[in-house]
Amino acid sequence: MAVKHSKNEKKSKAPVIIIIVVALIAVIAAVFAVLYFNGAFGSKDNKSQENTTPTASAVPYTTAQAMHGQDQTSAQSSEQSSAQEQTNVVVVPTEAEGDVTHFNATFIPNGKVIDTVSGNKTSLKEVFGTGYNTAGVLTFNNDGTFSDTVSSNEPATGGYAVQNQKISATYSNDKNMDITVTEWDGNTPVSFYVVYADYQVYFG
Secondary structure (H helix, E strand, O other): OOOOOOHHHHHHHHHHHHHHHHHHHHHHHHHHHHHHHOOOOOHHHHHHHHHHOOOOOHHHHHHHHHHHHHHHHHHHHHHHHHHHHHHHOOOOOOOOOOOEEOOOEEEOEEEEEEEOOOOOEOOHHHHHHHHEOOOOOEEEOOOOEEEEOOEOOOOOEEEEEEEOOOEEEEEOOOOEEEEEEEEEEOOEEEEEEEEEOOEEEEEO
16 A cells, blocks of 8 residues: 655655755865865965975075175185285395396306405305205396205395396395396396305306
């Protein structure tokens, strides 16, 4: 026997169905909202890229800092080099008037040595002792420097200047070399002697 539902029963089920549908829609909307705000749809990657990508102003600033550091290092190196060059310069005493010139020549002791105390001739071995270099020479360069390898007891290098037919020379330890030129060829000496202690050593 068939069961017949009354109109009242149909009316009572309709609001329940509507409530269930609305509830499902609300749940689905809430789930989508949570996923969206948690970055499930790619917004998180975009945010991470935005956070990790350097800004346009940050890159030039970092480069400028690096270049500034390099400039400071270069400036310090230049100052150190200039200071070293200044300490290596030998100051040669010259007169206020007269042109200063230089020449390029090498001289060897000619064997003549005079003891300035007694006036007697002596030997290079007597003057320099064990420091005497039998192959030693005195070399003047065009750049105003000289080297003295006659004796290992003396400083080896220095500076010089030719002025008013006179050679002024100074060793690197600020000790002046006593040079007397006996013959010139223009501004270049042909023969001269150097006083080492109490001895005149002749070159040329």
